[in-house]
Amino acid sequence: MNSYQLLQTALRALNKHKLRSLLTTLGIIVGVVSIIAVMSIGEGAKYRVKKEIEGLGTNFIIVLGGTPKRLMAQRGGSGNLTLKEKDYQAILNECEYVAMASPGLQNSLKAVYEGKNWQCMVGGVNEKYLEIRKWDLVSGIFFDKHAIKSGKKVAVIGQTIKKELFGTVDPIDKTIRIKKVPFKIIGILGERGKTPDGRDEDDIIMVPLKTMQKKLMGIKTQKYGAIIISAKEKDKMNQTSSEIKSILRQQHNLATNEDDDFTVFTQDDISQASDAASAVLNLLLLVIASISLIVGGIGIMNIMLVTVTERTKEIGIRMAIGATTSAILKQFVLEAVIICMLGGFCGIIGGITIAKIVGHALGWPIFISIKSILVSLASSIIIGLFFGFYPAKKASKLNVVEALIEQ
Template structure:
């Protein structure tokens, strides 16, 4: 019975090729959209995780100002609470392996001869290179001696080097930041785009002391990077940092903190939750088109029942039971869904690869969404094929034979 049902379903599809293709279109688009969008969601999560993991799992960051509250905009004064003395005190913690203050993250026009380029200038120390896994293409990174002497030296990213120097070696050349000369002592290796498409190589590093006193004219830091020693309890280190900061800033109530500390474990957990929700949302939006495809299947099957009323009457007159008629039309609906689902899987995988190749966006194709969307397409065929199948099976054989 099942074999005969499949043969008849296939014959019906072949006999009405265009109608069958249009019926499958909703399923094809739905399955392809689910696979493509979910692969984008997985890719974004993987890209962010890779960027965070490259910094190591034992990284903490201290920011000025209280932890942000939705709907509350931080004041300018709250962003000036992090001082050099805070950095010098935290540096003495036993579990701290490396530590670097950051002064800046401001945009400036960098000038070399008759060329100029607008980029971000950050003030840092020598530990920053190792904390953030920067490697040198040429020259060297900023030294502690240059930080102490507040020297006008700079390390530039490959994007800055390309736009200002072209094929010329930048090391030893002078650039101007706010009309002050800075000697380029090193060029960083290319890192490429970050998690959100930002160019990580469009950057200039100078000593934080120089940035604070000679460029920005401020007495506060933008943030402090802290790398804990291997094996250290990150939560305990974070607690020690918070206690030291409260003592230094004379804060007794933790709710009144004028700083906030984040660690990589917490950030990774937040990223997983956020990207997981985003991926689920994308998949749910795409799945709506599968429901639309199911409605299309039911509509065409109802038309098919009407067209084949006499055929149904003949089959029932020859002894076909209610179950046989239901099974015939259900098999036809499922075959349409399965073929549409299979084509959709191919298109979805192809679309994911095309998106990855055509853009900088990473996509991750997983078997889970493929199997889920394919299984869902088969379920759609069953669910939306039941009503037409039952309607066909309930036809009165005498009325069906007289149907014109």
């Protein structure tokens, strides 16, 4: 029996039990849908996070007060107030590759406008902040050096604040209150979306640093939770980071055996951490999807074993008229592979559809790679070969006389 005849025989057998064949493919469909969706959504999420990290600013470096362990325990925030004015000045004046820097403070506070309340992040920064972050204004102005030095009660708001407190009203020159302190709105920030850790970056009010210290946090000395920095050259980021660490260790009088009481992150550090987290999550989801495929394969093996029992007479007759054990083996393996390939094709279509729906709902770009499709299809074929072999072997080993007598 040639390959074409084998294929015809296998297709006829599957066509005879359409519903059973269709139900048998479900496990494979679920597994392949999972693989395609996970890989596509994962690539889309990775691309989005990459763009968000690039959006942090040009050659962005951030120094946070506190050790990495302590910052993790705090689950975010702007760091402990262990950074001082002398640290900021030393970084600005002694670091060869630092172009700009802005010390900062931030806290979650309630903003009030005409009876409306909104809990949001309030950040105290200097006049260089927007330039470092490459953040545009869509209306109004940002505060200048004079506003910083004099501690003016002015504010620049993000798009979420505009929407929640003002709706369709123009916020410029309106007054909001934060901790009962009045702030005149002088500018509106352009939309930025979410940060890599999922925080809404537009849900922010920026005020002059000195005003934040004195009026909103009651800090008498110049202490900061963070210093954000723009390096002069991208290829000098690691060198700049090392210089900053060295300067801060000197400023904080840390002995050689003492750990840093601050944390320095570059854009590359954030990107690598994000990639590592994504890789672990994707691997976990792929393992779960693979388990679905294996369970589907076991289901196929069970159904094929039942099929062999039901078709004992057919197998006996075919052997009696000259079919070889090899031909019987190939036919049943081929049936299992066809079922798995059918499930694979349906799963690919389903996976692409689900990935696009999820991407649209989350606002993420979705990348359907040839790699994910080939991996899914190859996995389906391998599952068919592996789990179809035992039932096929059992069918090919049936004794002709016993098979005919049994029926």
